[in-house]
Amino acid sequence: MIIVDDEPKLRLGLQTLIPWRDLGFEVIGTAAGGHEALRIFEETIPDVLLVDIRMPGMDGLELLQEIRQGGWSSHVIILSGYADFEYARQALQLGVEAYLLKPVNKEELSASLQKIHEQLSNVQKKSLLQKTNTPEWILYSLLTGNSASEDSILGEWSDSFEASWKTFQILLIGFSGSHQEESEQIHNFKDVLSRTYASDRQGIVLYFAPYIVLLLGDPPVGELGWSELHKNLQLLSGELRFEMDVAIGQPVRSLDEIIHSFRTARSLLERSFFYDRGRMLTEETPETYQKEIVQTSVLSLSNKEEEAFRLHYLVDVGHASAISSFLNEIALQQAANQADEKEIRDRFFYLANETVRKIHSRVWSLSGYPGEPAQFLAEVYHSRYIRDLVDRISVVMERLARCADYNSKDNEMKRLLDYIDRHYGDNLRLEMLAVLFNYSSSYLGQLFKSYTGEYFNAYLDRIRIQKAKELLAQDMKVYEVAERVGYSNVNYFYTKFKKLEGESPSFYQKKE
Structure with missing residues (x-):
C-alpha cells in the first residue's frame, strides 16, 4: 500500500487509523504529490494506491492516468473532499476500486480494502497453481523464501528436475548500464540461456529482476572451466547493446543453502564498480584498487580542495606525465578509506569539474575533445567502473596539459613564478606548492x-x-x-x- 496526499496530518492519520496488518496490507511508502508517487513506482510497484484527488502539481487523476499509461495494474482507492460527479466519472473510467469522501470513514475504507485483498489473494492462488512444480518456480521460491514448506519444495524439486546434482552454484548476470526500454533484450537473452543450459539439464535459468540467475548443477571445475563458461556467456550476449556483469556465488551442497550462494554473487555485483571491466567476479577476484593501508608518503593531501588545486596546477603548467599517477593515488587512498561508490564518483567529478571550470576555453578547444565540457563531466559521473572513471579523467586532463604554453625543459621555478603571477588571488601556501614539486x-x-x-x-x-x-x-x-x-x-x-x-x-x- 502507498498513501498519496498533500496533507501531512492526513497521511499520518491514515497510517495509524487503519489496522493495515489485520487487513493483510503493509504501508510501504507515502507521498505528498503525484510526481513523488511516480518516483516510488519506479522502484516498487504497490498492490494498492490510496490517493487524494486534489493535490498541487500532479493531482490524483493525472497520477492515475500516468500509472495506467505505464502499464501498472495497481488497485486504486480515491479520496476526495468533494462529491463531484465529474471527478467520480473520470476516476471510474480509469479503473478505481472505490471513490470515498473525506473525512475518511474507517469502516467504509476497511470494507474496500477487504474486497481488494480477496481479489489479490485469488489472483495469487491462481498464479501459484499455474507455476508450481516447475524448476524455475521452485528456484524462485527458494530465493525469496516464499515456499510454504521447505521439505515439500525440496521434494517437488527432486520430482521435477535433476536429482543427481551433488553441488549447486549461483551465477548472476547484472545489467547496470541498461535502460527500461532495453528490458526486452534482457528477456530475449534469458530465453537464449534457457535453451542453452536448461534444455540439456546443465542448469536452470530465471529472470529475478534486475538479474538473470543461472543455477548450475555440478558447475565447472577450475579456472579454465569458468573461463570457458564466461566466454560462452559473452558469445550468447552478442545482440545486447549494453554491457553485462557476471558474478559467481560460493558452491553449496544442498538446495536449502542456495540462498547463500545467491547473496554472495549479488554482493559482488553490487560492488562491480570497484572491479575491472569484463572480469568474472568471485570472492577471490581482486578489486581494482586494493583496500590496503596507504603510507602517508604516498599521498599527503588530505582533502578534495587541495587535490583539486594540485590537479589544476598539473594541467595549468603542462605536467601531463604526472596526472595519471596522481589520480591513481587518490583512487588508492579512497579505497583505503573504504569510500563507497557515490563518494568516489562525487570526489572525482569535483576534481574534474574544478579543473575544467578554471582552464581557459582556448585550452579546451585545443585539446581535441569531441564535445563540450558538460558532456565530458556527464561521462565522468556515469562511468561504470572505477578504472574507467580514473582513466577517462586522466586522458582528458593530459590532453589539456599538453595544450599549455610550456615544454618539458622549462625551469620549475619559472613555472612556479608564472603560476603565482596568474593565481595570486588564491589561497597560496608554500606547503601546498611544495607538495606539487x-x-x-x-x-x-x-x-x-x-x-x-x-x-x-x-x-x-x-x-x-x-x-x-x-x-x-x-x-x-x-x-x-x-x-x-x-x-x-x-x-x-x-x-x-x-x-x-x-x-x-x-x-x-x-x-x-
Missing part, C-alpha cells in the same frame, strides 16, 4: 629564496600589492580590491599595503 616546504623555500632573492611570503605580498595598485587605479572599492588579490581581512591588507608603499590604499587611490 614533491619537495619539503623548507627545501622549496630555500630554492625560492635562492632564485628570487626573496622569501616566498614577501614575494607573494609584493605581487599582490602591485596587482592591488592596478585595481585601485580603476576606482574599485578598497575591500573589493583586498578580496580580489587574496586578502580576506581588509585590515591586514591595509597593513601590508602601507608597509610596502608607505601610504594607505585610500590615500593612494585619491592621489591617483
